Amino acid sequence: MTTPAPTASSAAAVPPVVAVAYHSGYGHTAVLAVLDAADAIVFGSPTYMGTASGAFHVFAEATSKRYTTRAWQDKLAAGFTNSGSKSGDKLHTLQFFTVLAAQHGMHWVSLGLLPGWHSTTASENDLNRLGFYLGAGAQTDTDRGPDGVHKADIATADHLGRRVAAQAAVYAAGRAAVAA
Numbered sequence: 384m385t386t387p388a389p390t391a392s393s394a395a396a397v398p399p400v401v402a403v404a405y406h407s408g409y410g411h412t413a414v415l416a417v418l419d420a421a422d423a424i425v426f427g428s429p430t431y432m433g434t435a436s437g438a439f440h441v442f443a444e445a446t447s448k449r450y451t452t453r454a455w456q457d458k459l460a461a462g463f464t465n466s467g468s469k470s471g472d473k474l475h476t477l478q479f480f481t482v483l484a485a486q487h488g489m490h491w492v493s494l495g496l497l498p499g500w501h502s503t504t505a506s507e508n509d510l511n512r513l514g515f516y517l518g519a520g521a522q523t524d525t526d527r528g529p530d531g532v533h534k535a536d537i538a539t540a541d542h543l544g545r546r547v548a549a550q551a552a553v554y555a556a557g558r559a560a561v562a563a
Contacts, residue, residue, distance in 0.1 A: 399551035401544070403427060405463075406438040419449070423459035423551040424489070425544065426480040430466035435476045443483050450487055459554060460484035461492040461547045463519035463540050465532070470513075477517040492550050494518055494543055499535070508535045510542055519543045 402418050405427030418424050428439035435443075449455050462480035464473045481491050493516055499509025506512075512535045513520045521536035 397555070399423065399548065399555045401425065401548050401551055404442060406436045406442065419454050421458065422555055423461070423492070423547050424455065424484075425547055426460065426462040426483065428464055428476060430464045430471050430473045430476040433472035433475050435464070435479050443479075446483075446487070453488055456488035458487075458489050459492050459547060459551050460487075460489040461518055461543055463521070463543060465521040465523055465536070467523065467525035469522050471522065473513070473515065473520040474517070477515065477520070481517060490554075491517075492543075492547050494539070495546050496539070496542065507533070510535060510539050512536070512539070 399422035400420060401423045402421035403425045404418060405425075407427075407429070426435075426439075428435035431437070434440075446455075460480070460483075462477050462484075464476040466473055484491050494511060496511040496516075498511055498514030499505055500507050500512040501514065511519075512533070513522060519536070519540040519542075521532060521540065523532045523536075
């Protein structure tokens, strides 16, 4: 008995799986098999000393077997980071994520937003208030807890998540249409 190939319309009915692999100072995702099953992986880490946290680097190194087997080939990838200062070298962390994704043969999904808070009519409450293109960048005062994350940065990260999910759905539907 053979199963018919999925059509583009049937593929669109199945939502894509988007996984988030992150380190937050409270723990990090280490269950790689879950990531293998995902259509998209979003990387996240605080920016410490100009790059992703050491814990995230340990995670990245642990993906080397996936690298050699191409387990994440053609998955979508994106990233987010947070630091105490407005810049805080967050760009370097996002670049680290893009290189990790490229090494795995993944396709990077950018934030897709123009910079916010860059004119006299703009405000710190704009999406992408810190002006990053590669992913979501957030700033939280170092003497504040998780409740101190700026609301605009949370909204920007939410935008990135919705964008990755939408792109994963398009990508899955396209893959199904090509297979049909």
